[in-house]
Amino acid sequence: MLPVFQNPVHSKRCRVKPPAQKLHCDLYHLLVSYGLTWTQGLESDLPHSWQHHGDLVVLGKECFSNLIWRQLGDELWSCVARALGARRLAIQGHVLNDGLRSPNVTLLLGDSAWVEHKDNGIRYSFDLTKCMFSAGNIVEKQRIASLACSGEIVVDLYAGIGYFTLPFLVHAGAAFVHACEWNPHAVTALRRNLELNKVAQKCQIHEGDNRQVTRSILTLLIHKKWNSVVSNNQSKHYTVVSGLSGFISFMAC
Numbered sequence: 400m401l402p403v404f405q406n407p408v409h410s411k412r413c414r415v416k417p418p419a420q421k422l423h424c425d426l427y428h429l430l431v432s433y434g435l436t437w438t439q440g441l442e443s444d445l446p447h448s449w450q451h452h453g454d455l456v457v458l459g460k461e462c463f464s465n466l467i468w469r470q471l472g473d474e475l476w477s478c479v480a481r482a483l484g485a486r487r488l489a490i491q492g493h494v495l496n497d498g499l500r501s502p503n504v505t506l507l508l509g510d511s512a513w514v515e516h517k518d519n520g521i522r523y524s525f526d527l528t529k530c531m532f533s534a535g536n537i538v539e540k541q542r543i544a545s546l547a548c549s550g551e552i553v554v555d556l557y558a559g560i561g562y563f564t565l566p567f568l569v570h571a572g573a574a575f576v577h578a579c580e581w582n583p584h585a586v587t588a589l590r591r592n593l594e595l596n597k598v599a600q601k602c603q604i605h606e607g608d609n610r611q612v613t614r615s616i617l618t619l620l621i622h623k624k625w626n627s628v629v630s631n632n633q634s635k636h637y638t639v640v641s642g643l644s645g646f647i648s649f650m651a652c
Contacts, residue, residue: 529584544570
């Protein structure tokens with residue numbers, strides 16, 4: 400006959416609650432400590448998914464809309480952060496229709512929204528409330544990193560925070576990149592990322608509307624190339640990269 404254990408001691412793994420369950424439990428007790436009543440509708444007002452960016456968690460836009468949460472003040476966000484294993488907390492809104500596709504992210508807990516991702520050995524840092532980050536283009540970044548661009552000069556249109564500029568410089572071996580971007584917050588992040596990856600000396604940032612700055616850049620490159628051809632009869636291959644349109648390559652000769 401098998402022995403029967405009274406009040407068995409569970410393993411640590413069994414005692415640890417999943418984040419969603421811990422969040423529900425902690426918020427329930429927080430409401431009760433304020434003398435408030437937990438209702439069934441509050442459960443559907445909790446976040447069911449979120450994004451981790453290091454120690455910063457971004458909640459979805461449709462959560463904590465019930466007015467009862469306001470009675471908890473900042474203690475609400477501290478409780479949510481602890482339950483989700485974060486030190487900083489933000490909430491996502493709809494992307495702004497401002498021509499820059501600026502994120503509508505509000506920092507709820509913490510002093511800074513700067514985060515860092517590492518893809519394929521490249522460090523990307525950015526302010527989450529100012530810049531978008533596309534984790535889905537990792538395949539394209541890896542493809543660009545695999546290209547043989549040794550000695551080439553690249554013009555990267557819609558450079559953003561350096562999605563393609565950095566793979567060209569760090570892995571593909573490009574000699575120099577002209578990065579074009581009109582979002583000032585993305586430009587700030589791009590400068591920082593060039594320094595972080597130790598390739599700042601191989602890139603020039605052209606801030607402004609790509610439709611305008613590209614013409615002056617190409618004119619400059621062709622002019623430099625023509626002077627080079629006249630002086631030493633050598634050719635140089637330039638590659639224009641568009642974040643929207645793929646590749647356009649041409650020989651400046």
